[in-house]
Amino acid sequence: MSSVQIRDVRKSFGNFEVLHGVSIPIEDGQFVVLVGPSGCGKSTLLRMLAGLENITSGTISIGDRVVNNVQPKERDIAMVFQNYALYPHMTVGENMGFSLKLRNASSDEISKRVKRAAEILALSPLLDRYPRQLSGGQRQRVAMGRAIVRDPQVFLFDEPLSNLDAKLRVAMRTEIKELHQRLKTTTVYVTHDQIEAMTMADKIVVMHDGIVEQMGTPLELYDKPENQFVAGFIGSPAMNFLKGHVRVNGVATFEGPNGVKLPLKSVPAGSDGKPVVYGVRPEHFTIADDGADAEIVVVEPTGSETQVFAKLGGEQVVAVFRERHQFNPGDKVRLKPDPSVVHLFDEATGKRM
Amino acid sequence: MAVIAEPVAAHVKPRSLWSRAFESRNFLGAMFMVPAIAILILFLAYPLALGFWLGMTDTKIGGVGRYIGFQNFVSLSKDSVFWLSVFNTIFYTVFASIVKFAIGLYLALLLNERLPFKSMVRAIVLLPFVVPTVLSAIAFWWIYDSQFSIVSWVLIKAGLLSRYIDFLGDPWNARWSVVIANIWRGVPFVAITLLAGLQTISPSLYEAANLDGATNLQRFRHITLPMLSPIIAVVMTFSVLMTFTDFQLIYTITRGGPINATHLMATLSFQRAITGGNLGEGAAISNAMIPFLVAAILLSFFGLQRSRWQQGGRD
Numbered sequence: 001m002s003s004v005q006i007r008d009v010r011k012s013f014g015n016f017e018v019l020h021g022v023s024i025p026i027e028d029g030q031f032v033v034l035v036g037p038s039g040c041g042k043s044t045l046l047r048m049l050a051g052l053e054n055i056t057s058g059t060i061s062i063g064d065r066v067v068n069n070v071q072p073k074e075r076d077i078a079m080v081f082q083n084y085a086l087y088p089h090m091t092v093g094e095n096m097g098f099s100l101k102l103r104n105a106s107s108d109e110i111s112k113r114v115k116r117a118a119e120i121l122a123l124s125p126l127l128d129r130y131p132r133q134l135s136g137g138q139r140q141r142v143a144m145g146r147a148i149v150r151d152p153q154v155f156l157f158d159e160p161l162s163n164l165d166a167k168l169r170v171a172m173r174t175e176i177k178e179l180h181q182r183l184k185t186t187t188v189y190v191t192h193d194q195i196e197a198m199t200m201a202d203k204i205v206v207m208h209d210g211i212v213e214q215m216g217t218p219l220e221l222y223d224k225p226e227n228q229f230v231a232g233f234i235g236s237p238a239m240n241f242l243k244g245h246v247r248v249n250g251v252a253t254f255e256g257p258n259g260v261k262l263p264l265k266s267v268p269a270g271s272d273g274k275p276v277v278y279g280v281r282p283e284h285f286t287i288a289d290d291g292a293d294a295e296i297v298v299v300e301p302t303g304s305e306t307q308v309f310a311k312l313g314g315e316q317v318v319a320v321f322r323e324r325h326q327f328n329p330g331d332k333v334r335l336k337p338d339p340s341v342v343h344l345f346d347e348a349t350g351k352r353m
Numbered sequence: 354m355a356v357i358a359e360p361v362a363a364h365v366k367p368r369s370l371w372s373r374a375f376e377s378r379n380f381l382g383a384m385f386m387v388p389a390i391a392i393l394i395l396f397l398a399y400p401l402a403l404g405f406w407l408g409m410t411d412t413k414i415g416g417v418g419r420y421i422g423f424q425n426f427v428s429l430s431k432d433s434v435f436w437l438s439v440f441n442t443i444f445y446t447v448f449a450s451i452v453k454f455a456i457g458l459y460l461a462l463l464l465n466e467r468l469p470f471k472s473m474v475r476a477i478v479l480l481p482f483v484v485p486t487v488l489s490a491i492a493f494w495w496i497y498d499s500q501f502s503i504v505s506w507v508l509i510k511a512g513l514l515s516r517y518i519d520f521l522g523d524p525w526n527a528r529w530s531v532v533i534a535n536i537w538r539g540v541p542f543v544a545i546t547l548l549a550g551l552q553t554i555s556p557s558l559y560e561a562a563n564l565d566g567a568t569n570l571q572r573f574r575h576i577t578l579p580m581l582s583p584i585i586a587v588v589m590t591f592s593v594l595m596t597f598t599d600f601q602l603i604y605t606i607t608r609g610g611p612i613n614a615t616h617l618m619a620t621l622s623f624q625r626a627i628t629g630g631n632l633g634e635g636a637a638i639s640n641a642m643i644p645f646l647v648a649a650i651l652l653s654f655f656g657l658q659r660s661r662w663q664q665g666g667r668d
Contacts (some may be wrong), residue, residue, distance in 0.1 A: 052560050073566040085561035089579040098575070099565035146565075 002063035002076075002153035002186055003028045004049070008171040009058035011044055019043055021058065026203075029184045031177070035197040036233070037209035045160055047208075048192045050079050050156050058286040063151055066132050078147035079156040082163065084139045086131040086146075093118075093127035096145045117148040120179070137168045146177065151162045157178075157189040161196065173199055194234050198222070206230050213270065223341075228350040230281050231343055237307060239279045243347060254344075260313030263339040268353055275351065279343035282307065285319035291336030299327045407636035414630040425637035434613050435638065438621040440644075446596045446618060449535040453592055454585075455538065458541025462577075463552045464544070475545075482541035490605035493534040497521050497606065522605055526612030531615050534602050539595070543588055550584030551577070590653035594646060618642050651656060 004026040011019040021043045028031050034042040047053040049060055049070030059066050067075050078099075084096050095103075096117060097110040105113075118124045121141045130140055140160060147155055157176070161169045177200050180187055191197055197204045198218045205228070206213045206221065213233075214226045215265070223229035233241050243346075244256035252264040254276070262278060293309040301324075308319045308327060312335060319335060327333070344353040361500035373378045408425055411630065412418025432634070464475055466655045481489060496503055508514040520530045554577065562572045602617040609616035609624060618638055624634020 050560075050564060052563070072560075072563045078563065079561070079564050081557045081561060082555055083364045083555065085557035087554065087561075087576065089560060098562075102571060146561075150565075 004154060004188065005059070005061045006045070006049070006187060007059045007061075009045065009048065009060060010056045011048060011053065012043070012056045017056075017057070017062055018210050019056075019112065022207070022210070023058075024205055024215065026188065027321075029179050029186055030207060031189065031200060031202045032189045033189045033191060033197040033201035033203070034205045034207055035191055035194055036213075038192055039209075040207040041210045042190045042207050044157055044194075046079075046158055047261040049054060049154075049188060050077055051075050063252055065084065076150075076153045077153075077156055079158065080140075080143045084131075084143040084163075086139055086161075087130050088298040091128050091130055092123060092142050092145075094135070095142055096123075096149045098145070099150050101233070107153040112313065114145075114150075115322045117145045117351045118146060120182070121145050134350055136164050137172060140164060140172055141175075144176070146178075146194040148183070150174075153185040153186065155185050156295075157187065157191075159191055161191070168197075174237045181235055195236060198234065203321050204234075206233060208233075224352070225279075225343065226352050228279070228345045230279055231345070234317075235281055237282045237318045237320065239281050239343070241345075242278045242280075242313065242315055242317070244276065244278060246271045246274045246276055246344070252276045254342075257313040257315050262337055262342075264342065268274060271353065273304075275347040277345040277347050277350070279345060280317075280342070282318045282320040282325055284338045284341050285321075285335045286319075287321075287325065287333055287340065288336035289334060291334030294335045296327050296329055296333060298329060355504050356634050382436065392420060404636050404639055407632050407642040410633045411636075412632040412636075414627075414632060417634055421633075425634050426641070429554050429634070429637060431639065434616070435621065435641075438616040438618050438638075439641075441528065441615060442455055442617045442642075443618075445532055445599070445615075446593060446597075447541065449532050449596050450580050450589065450593050452536050452542050453530075453539040453596075454589060458547055459587075460540065460544040461547035461551055462573075464548050475557075476550075478544055482545075483537050486601040487645065489538060490534065490602045492605050493530075493537075496622075497530050522611055524611060525614050527607055527611055531589045531603055533604055535596060535599060535608060538602065539592060542595075547581065547584060550581050554580045586653055590649065592654075593649050597645060597649065619621065 004024075006022060006024040006026070008021045008023050009019060009097070010017060010021055022045060022167060034045060036042050040163065046051060048055050050069065051067065055068050056271060059068055061161060087098065090098065093111075093114050096114045100110045100113060114127070115124070118127055118145065119178070121144060123138070123141055123145055124143075131142065134142065140163075143160070160176075161172050164172060170227075173196060176189075180200075188201065189196075189314075192228060199300075201218055203215060204218055204221050207213045208229050214230045216223060216224075218234075221230060221234050225234060227240065232241065242254075242256040242260075242262070244260075245269050246255055246264070247253050247255050248267065248271070252267040254262045254264050255279060256262060270321070276340075292312055294312040296308060297312050297316065298309040299306060304322070306327075307320050308321065310317055310333065317335070345351060346353055407418070409420055409422060410418030411421050411425075460478055464471065464478065468474060475623060499517060499519050499522060500519060502520060504520075505514065505517040509517070519526060558580070559577050561570055562576050567575065576624045598619055599617060600623065603615055603617055603620045604623070607615040609620045613621075618641065622635045622638035622642075624635075625638060626632050629635070
C-alpha cells in the first residue's frame with residue numbers, strides 16, 4: 001500500500017493539450033474515484049499513473065518514488081481494464097497467476113496465492129475454465145483476481161463496470177467496495193457514472209476538459225458544489241438551474257424567468273441585481289401554499305419516489321417527492337424550494353456564491 | 354341493395370404447375386444452384402476425374418489410350434528422375450516455407466509497430482505479390498544469369514569474388530536459387546496475412562501483460578504466438594500447398610534443369626505430358642502429388658481445429 005501524489009501533471013498529444021495541470025493527492029489506503037464526462041482526461045490520467053502513457057510535464061509519485069520514468073512493470077500497480085483484457089488462451093487460474101509466473105515464483109507459491117484470491121472472489125470452482133466460458137460478471141471478477149494476486153501498492157480501475165448490465169453493476173459496485181474495505185489497498189477508479197463515484201469513493205475528483213473541477217468526499221460535493229458544472233454533474237436527477245437576478249429588498253429573493261420569485265436564505269453583500277443561476281435539487285422542492293406557480297407536464301412514478309416534470313416560470317424543472325401526490329399533467333401546483341439548501345452560482349463564472 | 358360478397362376462394366384460379374414450382378423454395382433453390390454446380394462439374398470435377406483416368410492409361414497426344422491399371426506408377430517407381438523430382442519438391446517446399454514463415458512473421462511484427470511511412474512500407478512489401486509471377490521469374494533469370502548477373506557483378510566489384518557465380522548451371526546452386534526466388538515471391542502473402550492476424554489482438558492484452566511484468570520477449574511468447582496460432586495454421590497450409598504445386602517460377606527460370614536438379618513434380622508432369630506427349634505418364638505424376646497434398650491438408654486440419662480456449666461459452 002502506498003500514497004500517490006499527482007502534481008501539476010500535463011499531457012499533450014502533439015500540440016493538443018488534454019490535461020492542463022492536474023494535482024491530486026491520494027492518501028494511503030484511500031479509494032479515489034476520478035469522474036467526469038467522456039473526453040475529460042480521466043482515463044488518460046489513469047493510464048499515465050499506470051505508465052501506459054508518457055507524462056508531458058509534472059510528476060507522479062507512488063509512495064516516495066517519482067515514477068515518471070519508471071516502466072509500468074516496475075511501478076508495482078495492478079490495473080483492471082474496461083474490457084477486462086483477460087488472456088483468452090489461459091484458464092482463469094493461469095490468468096491470475098501469470099504475473100507471478102513471470103516473476104519466477106514457485107508453482108506452490110502461485111497456486112497458494114491464486115487459491116487465496118479465488119476464495120476472496122468466489123472464483124474457486126471456475127479456475128480451470130477459459131474466459132470465453134465465463135459470464136460478464138465472472139470475467140470482471142477474474143480481472144480483479146488478477147490484480148489481487150499481485151498484492152500491489154495501488155489498484156487502478158478503468159471503467160470496470162461499464163460492460164455489465166444494470167443489475168450486475170450494482171452488485172459489483174458493492175463487491176468492489178467490500179473488497180477495498182477488506183484489503184485496504186490504495187485504489188484509483190475511473191468512471192463516468194456519478195452514482196458509482198458517489199457510492200464507492202472515499203474521495204471524488206470531478207474532472208472536466210482536462211482540469212480538476214472539485215475534489216472532496218461524496219457528500220461534500222453533493223452539498224457544496226464549487227461550481228455549476230459539479231452541481232449539475234453530481235446527483236440524479238440532475239440539479240435544476242434557473243437563470244435570473246438577486247433582488248434584495250429587506251429579504252433576499254431570486255427573480256427568475258418570467259418574474260417567478262423564489263426564496264433565498266442569505267446572499268453576499270452587494271449582490272442586489274446581480275445575474276445569477278439558481279440551483280435547486282429535485283428532492284428539495286416541496287408543495288406549499290407560498291410556493292411558485294407551476295404546471296405539471298409529466299409524472300414518472302418509480303415506486304419509492306415520484307419524479308414530476310413541471311413548468312416553472314416557463315422553464316422545465318424536475319421535482320422528486322417521496323410522498324405519493326396524485327398529480328395529472330396540466331395540474332397547477334405551487335412548488336417551493338427549501339431555501340437552506342439552494343445553491344447560487346455567478347452567471348458569468350459559474351462559481352458558487 | 355346490399356352487394357353480397359362472393360366467397361374469396363372463387364377468385365383464386367387454379368394455377369399452373371409452372372407458376373407453383375416457381376414459388377416453391379426447394380425448386381427455386383435447386384434452380385439457383387444449377388450454374389454453380391455446372392461450373393464446378395465442368396471445370397473441376399471433370400478435369401480431376403479425367404486426370405485420374407489418364408493416369409491409368411497409356412494415352413499419348415493424338416492417340417487414344419488403353420487402360421493399363423497401375424502400370425504408369427510401377428514404371429515411375431523405378432524412374433530415378435521421378436524420385437529426384439519428389440526430393441526436389443520436398444526440399445523446395447520445406448526450405449521455402451520455413452524461410453517464408455520466418456521472414457513473413459518478422460515483417461508482420463515490424464509493420465505492426467508504429468513506423469514512419471508505414472502505409473508506404475506496407476505497399477512495398479506487397480509488391481512481389483502484385484507483379485505477375487512470370488515477370489518476376491524473368492527478372493530472377495537475369496539476376497541469376499551466368500554472364501550478366503548483377504549479384505556476381507556487385508560481389509566482384511566489391512572485391513569479394515574473383516569469378517562469376519554459376520547460379521543455374523550447378524545443381525545445388527540452382528536449387529537454392531529457385532528457393533530464394535520462391536521466398537521473395539511468397540513472403541508478402543505470409544506477411545500481410547499475419548499482419549492482419551496481429552491487428553486482431555487487442556492492445557489491452559499487451560498493456561495488461563506489460564503491467565503483469567512481461568518483457569518484450571515474454572509478451573511475444575505468451576501473448577502474440579498463442580493468439581496468432583490459428584492464423585499461422587491457415588497461412589502455412591496455403592503457403593505449403595502453393596509451394597508444393599509451384600510451376601511458373603521453375604518453368605521460367607530453369608525449366609527443371611540443370612540435369613533435372615530443379616524439376617518439381619509439377620514441372621516434370623508438364624514436361625512428360627505436354628512436351629513429351631505422354632499424357633498418361635504425366636497425369637500419373639500429377640496424381641502422385643495428391644497423397645502429399647492430402648497429408649499437408651490433414652496436418653493443417655488437425656492443427657486448425659480450434660484450441661480449447663476458442664471453444665464454447667458465450668461471447
